[in-house]
Amino acid sequence: MNISRMFHRFRHRETNNNADQLITAAIVSVLQDHRMSGEVLLQLPREEKSQLPAVMGLEWHNDRLVLAFNPSRLVHLRSDELKELLEHEALHIIWEHPLRYANPPHPGLVQIATDVAVNQFLSEPPQGTMTLGQLQRLLRRRIMPKQDSQNYLTLLENLPVEQQEKLRQEGIKLKAGQQGHAIGEIRPALDSHAGWKNTNSNAHQLNNQTIRLANIKKILQQAYQHTPQRDRGLLPGGIKEKLDAITVTKTVKWQQILRQQFGMIVRGQQPSHARFNRRQPLRMDLPGTVARLTPAVDIFIDNSGSVRDEELGQTLVIIQKMLKQSHLAATVYSFDAKVTSKEYIRPGKKIELIRHGGGGTSFQCVFDYLQQHQVARQGHIVIIITDGWGEKKVDTYHYRNVYWLMMTKVGQLSVENPPGRVLEMKG
Numbered sequence: 001m002n003i004s005r006m007f008h009r010f011r012h013r014e015t016n017n018n019a020d021q022l023i024t025a026a027i028v029s030v031l032q033d034h035r036m037s038g039e040v041l042l043q044l045p046r047e048e049k050s051q052l053p054a055v056m057g058l059e060w061h062n063d064r065l066v067l068a069f070n071p072s073r074l075v076h077l078r079s080d081e082l083k084e085l086l087e088h089e090a091l092h093i094i095w096e097h098p099l100r101y102a103n104p105p106h107p108g109l110v111q112i113a114t115d116v117a118v119n120q121f122l123s124e125p126p127q128g129t130m131t132l133g134q135l136q137r138l139l140r141r142r143i144m145p146k147q148d149s150q151n152y153l154t155l156l157e158n159l160p161v162e163q164q165e166k167l168r169q170e171g172i173k174l175k176a177g178q179q180g181h182a183i184g185e186i187r188p189a190l191d192s193h194a195g196w197k198n199t200n201s202n203a204h205q206l207n208n209q210t211i212r213l214a215n216i217k218k219i220l221q222q223a224y225q226h227t228p229q230r231d232r233g234l235l236p237g238g239i240k241e242k243l244d245a246i247t248v249t250k251t252v253k254w255q256q257i258l259r260q261q262f263g264m265i266v267r268g269q270q271p272s273h274a275r276f277n278r279r280q281p282l283r284m285d286l287p288g289t290v291a292r293l294t295p296a297v298d299i300f301i302d303n304s305g306s307v308r309d310e311e312l313g314q315t316l317v318i319i320q321k322m323l324k325q326s327h328l329a330a331t332v333y334s335f336d337a338k339v340t341s342k343e344y345i346r347p348g349k350k351i352e353l354i355r356h357g358g359g360g361t362s363f364q365c366v367f368d369y370l371q372q373h374q375v376a377r378q379g380h381i382v383i384i385i386t387d388g389w390g391e392k393k394v395d396t397y398h399y400r401n402v403y404w405l406m407m408t409k410v411g412q413l414s415v416e417n418p419p420g421r422v423l424e425m426k427g
Contacts, residue, residue: 019071020046026082030090035231036243037090039223041067052192058089058098059195063211065098065219068195077190085126085190091118093219094239097149099212102198106157111193112167113153120146121236126190139163146238210389213412254405254423261381261403262297262326297323297330298375300366302386302407303340318425319385323347337362339369361390363415371397382420388412 023046031038044067047059055077056069067089074082092098097114104110112130119125120132136143143155159167198209224232224243232240280286299319323330327347334341337360366384375382377399385405394415396402402420404413410424
């Protein structure tokens, strides 16, 4: 892309504001050297904030990311410093830090961890932001490079007291928290993370996170599409791998996968003393056989308010076809914060599921139900049909034969390290 074409893309931003013009010129420079980061920055709306306690920072406005900047601070930066700072902000977006750390218990430590993570991809990190080398010197220990920010955050939260003191001497105010965890705040620097905070109430937080995730994905997808192949090849391996995962959707034939699993379930006959043994009918101590009617499939349908009636209707049609083709009986449940209904389904029977409640989703209630009712872990398949939004941590009681059938994208399942396999219904 030549210079004239770059400036053409900024015509809609023309302004008499000197600080905004400086940002525009810096983004053009970023586009020339690091195309992907420049394309990310190009999509961000900007907002002047004279009260911002830093030069700039990413903020959530109506669930969209905005680049906020303090013009009185920004005009004192050299052009190379401004360019470095903008690249730093772009990397925070690429790693989805403003979304992942919207409500951290230790915001100061999050700032250190995320800065250490992104600065490893910059030749000259912004002054005042923590680097891996600085952190290693402060703690006098080797720290693995190119780790996810969560790894660095875990390390910081579990620092011993003497190492907390070393950070304190560098201007980081730390005090011991419960169970040895540290709670920190960092002094204002070039970059502010204060705008990452989720100010919505818990009732709206899940829906709000869904919208924010979609908006970040859209920014990254469009930026990657505008990045030529030759520039993609220059991206560091970790970044390219992440962007490939976001932009390339692999279609999974979930029907085929489940059909294969159903075929592995033992069907047909089961022992019963209610029938004579066909080979030795005079031996009353030997059981005969009857048709196996015990449901081998447990299907849990997310009944939360975030799942639309049309989606539920489509899901039920798919379940009916699936049961009819596999000749398997099943038990169908509805759940939101708890399991609210239960229906036994034989092959060919129409499923009539009435919605109950429609509140927030809890995946834990599914596994609690399986455990409390002693559902077998072997010879059973558990299918959870959901839009994916619930809690992060779930006690699965060692249930592993679980298939998460997503009404949204695979990556939107909130559960960390979910058991079994996550499949996309639209595949």
